[in-house]
Amino acid sequence: MKSSSITIAGGGSTFTPGIVIMLLDNLDKFPIRQIKFYDNDGDRQEVIGKACEILLKERAPQIKFSYTTDPEEAFTDIDFVMAHIRVGKYAMRELDEKIPLRYKVLGQETCGPGGIAYGMRSIGGILEIIDFMEKYSPNAWMLNYSNPAAIVAEATRRLRPDSRVLNICDMPVGIEELMARIAGLNSRKEMDVRYYGLNHFGWWNSIRDKQGNDLMPKIKEHVAKYGYTFDMGHHQHVDASWNDTFHKAKDVFALDPDTLPNTYLKYYLFQDYVVEHSDIEFSRANEVMEGREKTVFKAAQDIIDKGTAKDCNFHPDEHASYIVDLARAIAFNTKERMLLIVENEGAIENFDSTGMVEIPCLVGSEGYEKLSMGKIPQFQKGLMEQQVSVEKLVVDAWITGSYQKLWQAMTLSKTVPSASIAKKILDDLIEANKEYWPELN
Template identity: 30%
Template sequence: MALKLVIIGGGSSYTPEIIEGIIKRYQHFPVKEVVLVDIEEGEEKVRITSELAKRMIKHADVPIELSYTKDRARALKHADFVTVQIRVGGLNARSLDERIPLSHGLIGQETNGAGGIFKALRTIPVMLDIARDIKEICPEAWLINFTNPAGIVTEALLKHGPHQKVIGVCNIPYNMKNSIAEIFDVNVNRVMIEFAGLNHFVFGQKVWIDGVDRTEEAIGHLLNDTIDYSPSNIAMLPWNRQFLRSLRMLPNPYHQYYYQYEDVLAKDIEAYKNKGTRAEAVMDVEKQLFEKYNDADIHEKPKELEERGGAYYSEAACSLMNSLYHHSMDIQTVNTLNRGSIPDLPHDAVIEVNSVITKSGPIPLTVGKLPDSISGAVISIKKFEQLVIEAAITGDDNILYSAMIMNPLIPSDHKAQSVMNEMLEAHKRYLPQFFKEAVHDETK
């Protein structure tokens, strides 16, 4: 069976990684057609990316037809898989997500705190539009989402969208598993980590090598600072030794925003004042990447792509699509409906958890009740996420404010109000749901 893959956000610098994954799996995952989709503002990038992708395909000598278009509906016809990697507002919007909170003395990060909230507000309505198109045009296709904040976006799609064949992926569990393999000097296929929690708030509860529990040894390596599984967009600080001993689990890199708040904030404010935010650094990396992509002599994914924080998202997505196609029944860590896996959380909440991947979708493995040391925090973050989704759907600024003050990275009601108002105004173009009256007045 010849497969068709549509990549929405095809002008992303991550696209060559997806192409590499498709080429690598071609013999047993027969993708015959790939269509890159992007918007007017991304036309130059998607053109450059498509030309590199064509060179990669030609160099690999595989019969894959690749094209790009701005016509999403036309691209979706007969699609079997749709991956989505969009950034509504581009890197300029990300810069605002980081700069505005930092200017008020709050952590500015693209998927956590105020920045993550506003990224979700801009993204969810667009993702729901995409889901409606998929439901109408290619209802049997799987939507693989790695648009951040992945957990929130995936839950919004499953709760409010018409298309239910939706799975979210993240590179953090992938990075953690590979780092453990390196530390123990074993093939990654011999490593199993029991992940439990939420996207960017997930914990590695157990570590097994060849079925043997090696959790204590893994924590010992963390205590000795020999593990660094953080993506390049997060400069890790050393963990407090007492924190690790009491946690008795593997934290993920994003936990430092919550458990090392003051140190991270001080570091980020210093960077903001002296050299700019991560968004500006990514703009420089992107510029260099697209210069390389535009080189007609380049026919493989440049190593510099690893400097992007989301490197390996695409590897996780390709592995997932392959397993869905083959009904592999292997275990992967995905964002999917809870369905009782974690009884602390609602049945219809999206969690990040190990799941058996079948042709019908992921079946989450039972985790059981979360340890008391993390259950309260996980429940609180999930309630916060659900408020963000409700705000994105309704455009109700009271619900948005409730989400702001519930977020642990916004520890001030006054700052929550100021940052909310400033960011609403800054992102007004991409948040029409919050400005319905203004839009109505302008059309009189």
């Protein structure tokens, strides 16, 4: 079995240690000869890098490891870039969440005005990493799971159309794990799903086990009563805010009981509820900074101080196992069926052909083949047309530096009540993002 060389872009991320452990847990399926970290924040990366260096030395000494802020060093001699960057880090996420809340509009990392602000920051960072990869390892593939994935995917479609980039998200994976438990299965891999939508904006319309038995009735019965809440023990999303999101799925489901919804639809369909249950003093970003960020960096520092990763407090990121599946599918041409964010081009018959949709694809060494989803219902189509237009206008604004386009994007978002409120939020976000956004005219 051939071994791969990987660069993790976003080496200082709180998710990086979990991804490393998950990669180590899967070496029998996906052998690795080299792991490199790349981040433009050297100080932050150093703590995670030093800890992971000790961890790898103890658990997989055969893997060559390094971390760097130098693009040439990071992107030379690699097969895969696993990209999960956060331009502006959690400090900017906090502003994405709190600025809209000043105007009684929901503050969320990837949805509404906060998602638009984050998208405007992310586009340049992702394009830069694609360019580094193509310059130093032109045959490598980039597996991009940086948020907000929908806007980033639209930008790569328009600005790097020939690049070897696969855009993917872990949220459906996490929900499918919950569905599998509800259906009495051990893993989502025991299911075949049909799903359509945009990133963080989609619906399952068929879930069957490998024998072809329909699992939808059993899952729907559970979701109608409890949403996706289900006791899973150690789970990536266990904070109070996530429990609420899983529970609220029951109300989203009630709107269209023919399908099962992505949890993020609560932000678009129940904005008033979300605002009412938001704390402008302590948003999700604060929850993460007080929780996961402190926990992960403390665990990393403990490893450095002790000089050993034995009994360390790093946990594998189970959600990230789909990244191994994706890399394996390319490396070994497995034709695995996976949800990717791809240009529609008729896969959903009655939807914008250039829209970046999230649908099942078969992945192999040449990339992916899309599965046809046929026609979708008017309700979903209407919501998706509105949201895909928001995403396209954001990318227009980034490319042309147009204030007008970004105001239109903000106004068109289902989360924003009026053009005047959109303008106030936009002006505050421009002020907050001076360092990160292109200048708007």
